[in-house]
Amino acid sequence: MELTVWGIITAIVVGLIVGALGRLLVPGRQNMPIWLHMLIGIGAALLGTVLARAMGIATETAGIDWMELLVQVVLAAIAVALVAGVGRRRGVTHQ
Numbered sequence: 001m002e003l004t005v006w007g008i009i010t011a012i013v014v015g016l017i018v019g020a021l022g023r024l025l026v027p028g029r030q031n032m033p034i035w036l037h038m039l040i041g042i043g044a045a046l047l048g049t050v051l052a053r054a055m056g057i058a059t060e061t062a063g064i065d066w067m068e069l070l071v072q073v074v075l076a077a078i079a080v081a082l083v084a085g086v087g088r089r090r091g092v093t094h095q
Contacts, residue, residue: 011049014072015042022076030084040079048072 019041023030030037052068 011045012042014069015045017041018045018048018069018072018076019080021073022078022080025073025077026081026084028084030080032080032084036083037080040083041076044076044079045072048075051075 016038019037019039022041022044023037048071049068052065052071055071057065057067057071
């Protein structure tokens with residue numbers, strides 16, 4: 001895999017989309033800034049690509065690799081749920 005400027009730009013754009021889809025999959029309200037969802041999405045997109053290739057799912061296709069995208073979105077949803085859960089626990093005050 002060659003790392004080019006277009007490859008990096010594509011990874012960022014896909015990461016933003018994956019982060020938004022991950023946020024939509026998690027039920028309830030997440031008290032997180034949008035930039036954190038973006039970072040989670042970019043990280044999930046990169047990690048999802050690595051995992052998909054390790055599992056033999058990702059292939060070089062002319063179009064969208066739907067299975068790889070599914071792995072990325074599931075990772076983003078898990079990460080959003082974990083980060084939102086940590087934020088909720090920190091915000092709880094006991095009297």
